[in-house]
Amino acid sequence: MGNQHTTCPGKIEVPTEKETEALAAMKSIKERVRALKKRLAVLEASGRDEDADEILTVEKELAQLKTDWERWEEKRKFAAKQRMILLGHEEGPYINP
DSSP: OOOOOOTTTTSSSBBHHHHHHHHHHHHHHHHHHHHHHHHHHHHHHHGGGGGGHHHHHHHHHHHHHHHHHHHHHHOOOOOOHHHHHHTTOOOOOOOOO
């Protein structure tokens, strides 16, 4: 009963492997963003000039993580659409990811 995937012989997994991969990556990104935002708040609250370089580094990493999040969100949406096409709930060409 601990299985998070619903499977039946001849049926596809829900969520699919590709969706699960994207969701796991997005969860990891979200955890990293939370940690970085906490660090950034501490650095900004310190008001120390010597923290300026680290603040810039954290801000750059946050920007990169946003880009990564958007990329994984697109992959997740694509995988979900492909699942819906396979299940016959949406029309469109199925592209084997």
